[in-house]
Amino acid sequence: MSKQIVTVCLPPCGPDGLRPALAAAMAPFEYDAQIGKPDDEWQGEWDYWYVASGGKEFTVRPGGEDDPLIVRDGLDEDRPPRPRSLCDGGPKALLDLDTGRFAAAREAADAWDAWQAFASTFPPSLPYAHFARMPEARAVEAFEAQPVIRAVRLDPGREERFGFDPVAWFGEDRPDFAARAAADVLPTFALLTVDGRWVEGSSHAHHVRFNAYLDGLPDDTVLVRVLYHS
Template identity: 70%
Template sequence: MAKQRVTVCLPPCAPDDLRPALGAAMAPFEYDAQIGRSDEEWQGEWDYWYVSSGGLEFTVRRGHEDDPLIVRDGQEPEDPPRPSWLCDGGPKGLLDLETGRVRAAEEAARQWRAWRAFAALHPPSLPYTHFRQRAHDEPGAYTLARATEDFESQPAILALRDDPALGERFGWDPEGWFGADRGFFVERAVQDVLPTAALLTLDGRWLEGGSHGHNVRFNAYVDGLPDETILVRVLYHS
């Protein structure tokens, strides 16, 4: 059992109607709620839920911070005050979905350039997947232990291990993470800004993710919604 977040998409509604609308959208996915289903093994997605962003807040468009349609139900009494430009949801047209993406693109580009500058100081390195694949292709002759040893013996990787700050900055397998393609690295960072672990669509589909493909589909779906569509971050216990 774990807690995760779903972004729920709702038709336009008044603030007082938001909770019933969320309840109606989430109800078919309650554990053991065999609503209209013939599969007796189906167990649903949640046993309780509540509005909560948990670090995945939406940004409110400037000038709309006090709009009554903005959703701010996800704060506990003991939580520190939240800036007025952050919220748990609201009509898509009142949310700034682009600023976070722009910042993510700029930061990813900086990270990619920094790694390439560091990597240029050392002989070319290979990602861990190169050595793991060899172990798969040569069972017995080339072990996973040897693959790890060969990967970690590369000069650039040794340099990262000798400097914890660099290791934290670039990760344990930088070639596997940053890759050779700057465009893909930046785009992956941009696509990662908005999605949650799951998306509940307007037509009642529960789409779970955890992959770049899910993030791409998530963004494409949300970007295509009318501005009146309400988006809400919900924490659910699964």
């Protein structure tokens, strides 16, 4: 059993209607519930839930911080007080879905540029996967014997920035690498669509579909982060 976050997408509703709308949307996925589920092996997705972002807060558009339609439940576990610019949900029109994605793309592009500039001063290197058929100790030794990898290992700050296997990590071209970083910002493990589909995943393909779905929703759609125990 574990806790995950689902982003619930709801038709337009006011503050008084939010709880009933969330309860109705989540109800078919209650653990062991058989609401419209003829399969006796159906187990459901949750045994309890509450509004919380688990570190995946939405950003409020400037000027909307005190709008009564913004959702802030304050039930995140072991987290310090949040700035008013962050929230658990609200109408899409009040949420800034773009700034975080743009910032992630810029940061990724800068890291890609830094790696290319650094790596260009060394002989070409191979990713760790190239050595993976060797016994592990020998594979690590051969991988880290490459001059550029050795140089990364000798500088903790550089290793923190570029990672264990920068040859593989920065293997995509610059636009794809930046797009991948941007796609990771909004998605949660699960998505509950307006029409009642529960979709799970952690792959890049899932993240791309998640972003496309949210981007295509009307501005009055209510988006809410919900922590559930499964």
